[in-house]
Amino acid sequence: MKRATPTNLSNWSWIWRGAGTRPRQQFLNHICTNCLRRRTYSTKKPNDDDLTTTLRLLMRRVPHPVAIVTASFPSQHSSSSEGRNARGMTISSFNTVTLSPPHPPIISFNARRPSETLDALRASGRFLVHLLGCSPPATRLARAFARGNQHVLSSLGSDPGGDGVLFGFEDIPVDSPDGGGAMTLPRLRVRGEDEEDAFCFVLDCDYMPNHSVDVLDHTVVLASVRRVVQFPSGSSPGKDVRDPGKEFCLTYGDTRFWRVGEEI
Incomplete structure (x- = not known):
């Protein structure tokens, strides 16, 4: 029976105990890939126009x-x-x-x-x-x-x-x-x-x-x-x-x- 690759951490205990070595590796690759994607998105720097607008609004308080x-x-x-x-x-x-x-x-x-x-x-x-x-x-x-x-x-x-x-x-x-x-x-x-x-x-x-x-x-x-x-x-x-x-x-x-x- 073919097991599906998990899409979230709620299936963690099921896949880890009941699956073999290959599904476990698929699970780890899936989690790591999504972590890297989220990290890249969260550290994205704003462009110059965004920074200029933000600083202009901040300087209004000075x-x-x-x-x-x-x-x-x-x-x-x-x-x-x-x-x-x-x-x-x-x-x-x-x-x-x-x-x-x-x-x-x-x-x-x-x-x-x-x-x-x-x-x-x-x-x-x-x-x-x-x-x-x-x-x-x-x-x-x-x-x-x-x-x-x-x-x-x-x-x-x-x-x-x-x-x-x-x-x-x-x-x-x-x-x-x-x-x-x-x-x-x-x-x-x-x-x-x-x-x-x-x-x-x-x-x-x-x-x-x-x-x-x-x-x-x-x-x-x-x-x-x-x-x-x-x-x-x-x-x-x-x-x-x-x-x-x-x-x-x-x-x-x-x-x-x-x-x-x-x-x-």
């Missing part, structure tokens, strides 16, 4: 500081331009690289190419970083500058959000980083009483072309900080933070803007 970078092209530094020559972009990758005196502080951020703002700061060698405060005017500025320079320039002096927030640029005269003469930096301003809450602090930076790196469609920008143009209102950098909801900078996570909450 809050990032929100800042606006502004710069102007060297040939267009003019106080009569009323900000029309300024360029700006919203970033959520700002960080310090090193704080080691007597060397100047080094900061970094990522910029996606092509970018007019990146082209402007590369050409001029100097730019401003505006760290935003936790306020509705700041979030509206961040959204406006995230939509591109064409939208920003068309919105200068207007009310892009329809909620009474007017913004523009103030040309700050400074020395060019190569000592070639004077230039101006476009400082972002919010008109009215919202100015104080819109910005946490503003940094004046020198671009470091020899240390910045192009990575695929992005550029990792490194720069040295010359000075702090604007300090947090109502507080001193040397004092402990007492009201994080007001004193901490604006953050971005899960495609939304956030105010820092309680201490753990």
Whole structure:
């Protein structure tokens, strides 16, 4: 009588006691083959698209500081331009690289190419970083500058959000980083009483072309900080933070803007 090859472990005791050597070997081959198949399937690596999507979703859980970078092209530094020559972009990758005196502080951020703002700061060698405060005017500025320079320039002096927030640029005269003469930096301003809450602090930076790196469609920008143009209102950098909801900078996570909450 011909015995069937078992298909699962429920027949194990039957086949092992009642069958001969050949059926036993068939049983072992069957089990081992299926184990190998299952092992190969369970260790299959996801493709690059799956990994990119997964990591993007995971990074939504990581809050990032929100800042606006502004710069102007060297040939267009003019106080009569009323900000029309300024360029700006919203970033959520700002960080310090090193704080080691007597060397100047080094900061970094990522910029996606092509970018007019990146082209402007590369050409001029100097730019401003505006760290935003936790306020509705700041979030509206961040959204406006995230939509591109064409939208920003068309919105200068207007009310892009329809909620009474007017913004523009103030040309700050400074020395060019190569000592070639004077230039101006476009400082972002919010008109009215919202100015104080819109910005946490503003940094004046020198671009470091020899240390910045192009990575695929992005550029990792490194720069040295010359000075702090604007300090947090109502507080001193040397004092402990007492009201994080007001004193901490604006953050971005899960495609939304956030105010820092309680201490753990």
